Amino acid sequence: MGYRTVAIDFDVGLRNLDLVMGCERRVVYDLINxxxxxxxxxxxxxxxxxxxxxxxxxxxxxxxxxxxxRAGVESVIDGLKKAGFEYIxxxxxxxxxxxxHMAMYFADHAIVVTNAEVSSVRDSDRxxxxxDAKTHRAEMGMDPVKTHLLLTRYSPxxxxxxxxxxxKDVIDLLGIEFMGAIPESPLxxxxxxAGVPVIFDPTNEAAQAYLDVVHRFLGEDRPQRFxxxxxxxxxxxxxxxxxxxxxxxxx
Amino acid sequence: MxxxxxxxxxxxxxxxxxxxxxxxxxxxxxEGRSRSQLNYLPxxxxxxxxxLAKYEKIxxxxxxxxxxxxxxxxxxxxxxxxxEPGSVRRRGESSRHSPFFSEAPxxxxxx
Numbered sequence: 001m002g003y004r005t006v007a008i009d010f011d012v013g014l015r016n017l018d019l020v021m022g023c024e025r026r027v028v029y030d031l032i033n034x035x036x037x038x039x040x041x042x043x044x045x046x047x048x049x050x051x052x053x054x055x056x057x058x059x060x061x062x063x064x065x066x067x068x069x070r071a072g073v074e075s076v077i078d079g080l081k082k083a084g085f086e087y088i089x090x091x092x093x094x095x096x097x098x099x100x101h102m103a104m105y106f107a108d109h110a111i112v113v114t115n116a117e118v119s120s121v122r123d124s125d126r127x128x129x130x131x132d133a134k135t136h137r138a139e140m141g142m143d144p145v146k147t148h149l150l151l152t153r154y155s156p157x158x159x160x161x162x163x164x165x166x167x168k169d170v171i172d173l174l175g176i177e178f179m180g181a182i183p184e185s186p187l188x189x190x191x192x193x194a195g196v197p198v199i200f201d202p203t204n205e206a207a208q209a210y211l212d213v214v215h216r217f218l219g220e221d222r223p224q225r226f227x228x229x230x231x232x233x234x235x236x237x238x239x240x241x242x243x244x245x246x247x248x249x250x251x
Numbered sequence: 252m253x254x255x256x257x258x259x260x261x262x263x264x265x266x267x268x269x270x271x272x273x274x275x276x277x278x279x280x281x282e283g284r285s286r287s288q289l290n291y292l293p294x295x296x297x298x299x300x301x302x303l304a305k306y307e308k309i310x311x312x313x314x315x316x317x318x319x320x321x322x323x324x325x326x327x328x329x330x331x332x333x334x335e336p337g338s339v340r341r342r343g344e345s346s347r348h349s350p351f352f353s354e355a356p357x358x359x360x361x362x
Contacts, residue, residue, distance in 0.1 A: 117271075118271050118274060118275055121275055121279070122275060122278055122279065125278075125279045159268065161266075162266030162267070162268045162269065163266070163267060163268060164268055165268050165271050165272060165275075166268065169268070169271075169272045172276075173272070173275050173276060173279045174279070
């Protein structure tokens with residue numbers, strides 16, 4: 001999209017955004033170093049080799065989590081804004097612990113990523129509660145953090161069979177704006193194996209779904225795709241190994 | 252043997268998505284309500300207790316504040332159980348309009 005963007009990994013202790021992005025060997029300084037003044041933002045931010053305007057700020061792997069202070073996070077975010085970043089993505093750890101609080105605290109938008117599984121949906125509901133109450137916007141009485149729902153590992157075929165909650169069910173339960181569903185795809189695992197985000201393979205359905213989501217987030221009106229199972233012919237039903245079985249092998 | 256599945260009717264356990272939805276709708280509805288507007292309930296309960304403590308000896312467990320939906324409107328229900336055994340149960344109710352405020356969908360603004 002060309003926006004100057006930085007992704008901050010807030011999962012202190014379990015650093016992994018750099019692994020997924022394939023830049024783990026270039027990590028020298030991390031978020032905690034910056035907060036403690038041991039390194040500058042410029043030193044710590046790793047420039048992505050594939051995209052001109054994308055930077056990654058890795059989490060620390062060894063230090064204790066209390067080093068992640070609210071004032072520290074605020075100074076980092078202010079510094080990034082001053083450095084001209086248009087989008088600052090805070091990658092929150094799962095759960096409702098300190099790291100997640102810090103990741104959400106200064107947010108304007110929150111993308112709640114969940115799969116259609118009971119525990120994930122319930123946890124998402126908890127996180128939505130925190131987003132309404134425990135953020136800078138909530139505490140200052142400003143407009144609430146704008147929440148968006150992103151469903152991952154969605155399998156329309158299993159929804160049709162009644163084995164998986166449908167996207168409509170999840171929307172009903174959580175009651176927030178739906179951004180899209182990412183179809184279950186074996187390529188997602190392969191991508192993280194290789195350290196190349198799946199979105200770089202435009203032939204893949206999951207990548208196309210992610211791209212759609214990005215466009216929708218930027219305000220473009222894109223029709224939903226990948227929500228219905230493709231129709232299977234008679235012979236496919238009799239003998240076919242469909243995508244579905246290969247998904248099961250991954251899932 | 253995919254072709255055998257064709258003749259097999261879906262077994263009852265297969266439609267588990269409905270079970271999931273029902274289970275979640277019970278949990279999420281309860282938690283979701285507390286999310287929408289009534290975050291002040293625990294504090295209200297605490298402050299009420301402080302006021303009541305001036306006049307009566309009351310345990311925190313003896314004060315309950317609940318919101319229930321009855322038809323179109325929500326009812327704020329307050330139960331205070333006085334500490335003396337067999338004493339009267341006072342009950343005050345106040346109703347108010349639906350707590351849901353409509354919010355115009357905002358454009359995802361860039362910043």
